[in-house]
Amino acid sequence: MPNILETFAHLFHPRRSNNHRPRILHPEGFLLLFVIAGALALVVHQSPLLLPNESSILGYSSSINSVNVIQKTNETRKKQGLTELRHNPVLSKAATAKAENMFQEQYWAHYSPAGKGPWDFMKTYGYSYSVAGENLARDFLETDDMMVAWMNSPTHRENIVNPKYSEIGIAVVDGVLNGVETTLVVQMFGTPLQTANKPQLDVAGETTIETVPFSEQLLAQSDAQLIVQQNTEVNTDIQPDILALSLKTLRLEQVPPILSPLHILKAFFLAIILLVILVLVYDTIVVNDRKTVRFVGKNLAHISLFLSVFFLVLLFKSGLVG
Amino acid sequence: MRFELKHHMIAYTILILLLTIHILLFMGLWPQTAAQRIIAVSLGCCYFFWGILAHVKSKHITKRIAREYFFAALLGSGILIFITL
Numbered sequence: 001m002p003n004i005l006e007t008f009a010h011l012f013h014p015r016r017s018n019n020h021r022p023r024i025l026h027p028e029g030f031l032l033l034f035v036i037a038g039a040l041a042l043v044v045h046q047s048p049l050l051l052p053n054e055s056s057i058l059g060y061s062s063s064i065n066s067v068n069v070i071q072k073t074n075e076t077r078k079k080q081g082l083t084e085l086r087h088n089p090v091l092s093k094a095a096t097a098k099a100e101n102m103f104q105e106q107y108w109a110h111y112s113p114a115g116k117g118p119w120d121f122m123k124t125y126g127y128s129y130s131v132a133g134e135n136l137a138r139d140f141l142e143t144d145d146m147m148v149a150w151m152n153s154p155t156h157r158e159n160i161v162n163p164k165y166s167e168i169g170i171a172v173v174d175g176v177l178n179g180v181e182t183t184l185v186v187q188m189f190g191t192p193l194q195t196a197n198k199p200q201l202d203v204a205g206e207t208t209i210e211t212v213p214f215s216e217q218l219l220a221q222s223d224a225q226l227i228v229q230q231n232t233e234v235n236t237d238i239q240p241d242i243l244a245l246s247l248k249t250l251r252l253e254q255v256p257p258i259l260s261p262l263h264i265l266k267a268f269f270l271a272i273i274l275l276v277i278l279v280l281v282y283d284t285i286v287v288n289d290r291k292t293v294r295f296v297g298k299n300l301a302h303i304s305l306f307l308s309v310f311f312l313v314l315l316f317k318s319g320l321v322g
Numbered sequence: 323m324r325f326e327l328k329h330h331m332i333a334y335t336i337l338i339l340l341l342t343i344h345i346l347l348f349m350g351l352w353p354q355t356a357a358q359r360i361i362a363v364s365l366g367c368c369y370f371f372w373g374i375l376a377h378v379k380s381k382h383i384t385k386r387i388a389r390e391y392f393f394a395a396l397l398g399s400g401i402l403i404f405i406t407l
Contacts, residue, residue, distance in 0.1 A: 027392070031396070033397050037401050041404035152350075269401050295386075296390065297390040298326065298330075300334070301372070301373060301376070302394055304338065305341065308344070309398045309402060311345070313401060313402070315349065
């Protein structure tokens with residue numbers, strides 16, 4: 001017990017044994033904390049790969065749904081004085097297929113490892129376009145954050161406020177990517193060719209799918225159908241909105257992820273930074289009280305630096321756009 | 323602490339400015355994590371050089387102090403880099 005107290009005092013209390021500077025504030029102390037932080041980051045990022053069965057614990061539990069994404073996209077366009085995009089179920093079906101393909105082949109990019117691009121998915125579902133585009137997002141918890149992130153990125157913003165587009169398709173699909181449960185959002189834009197206003201669906205035989213305006217009525221209908229279909233197997237012939245929502249519902253029936261890798265890292269990092277700040281403040285008070293003369297770095301400067309880092313870590317949000 | 327602030331007013335004003343600029347840039351560049359990592363490295367470098375210059379100016383510089391600033395900057399920017407990975 002006395003040894004533990006001695007070690008504790010040596011680490012955190014300025015005294016003769018540590019040259020009147022808590023050991024944790026020595027250059028070696030900062031280096032040790034840096035190594036610990038790096039090791040934590042490595043463990044958290046590698047644990048899903050090392051423990052694939054733990055994916056129900058680690059992951060991003062998202063509240064994003066396709067309804068909100070379309071609404072927010074159209075709100076943004078309205079603010080720019082542009083026309084609203086019509087929801088096209090064929091585009092949503094292509095977007096859902098793209099999201100499922102990313103989970104199946106474990107990649108996150110516009111092109112699959114086999115070289116399959118968003119245009120290939122559109123063509124597979126019979127969507128003939130004059131112009132088309134795609135936005136991707138993952139690991140976002142809220143729709144608003146995702147929209148802000150897209151709008152902050154010039155290339156994604158260009159897609160959202162492009163006056164050439166008239167239709168939109170959305171897929172919000174939950175799955176496991178690189179060992180971590182996440183929600184992938186695929187946003188496809190397009191303008192159908194004049195000769196192909198009513199595109200044919202290859203996978204649904206000869207069925208003609210009309211381009212329907214996006215409305216609350218349609219979504220309410222989708223929700224009603226979803227309740228009926230909750231316990232049925234997902235098949236590719238159902239409406240894309242229902243497919244996307246069904247996949248989400250099926251996922252929610254399982255245990256949602258408890259912690260996201262980011263939350264774990266944030267907790268550890270904030271604890272490390274807080275410890276350093278507290279020791280710095282304590283050291284300043286003790287040294288001022290004792291009027292100790294020593295040649296060390298400026299505590300006030302260190303406190304300013306670590307307070308800045310503390311707030312940046314605290315406010316950091318998850319989410320990637322592509 | 324008041325004595326420290328009073329006698330190094332310019333140095334601390336520069337430090338606060340540097341930190342504020344980096345905080346705004348780091349937050350403004352979200353979610354471009356690659357750009358945020360560059361800002362984190364820049365923050366570490368600026369802090370290290372600020373520390374060295376502040377101590378050179380007050381003629382209280384030793385290798386140990388330089389190492390202290392280097393590793394404090396490494397810890398600060400390292401944590402920001404790790405969180406963006």
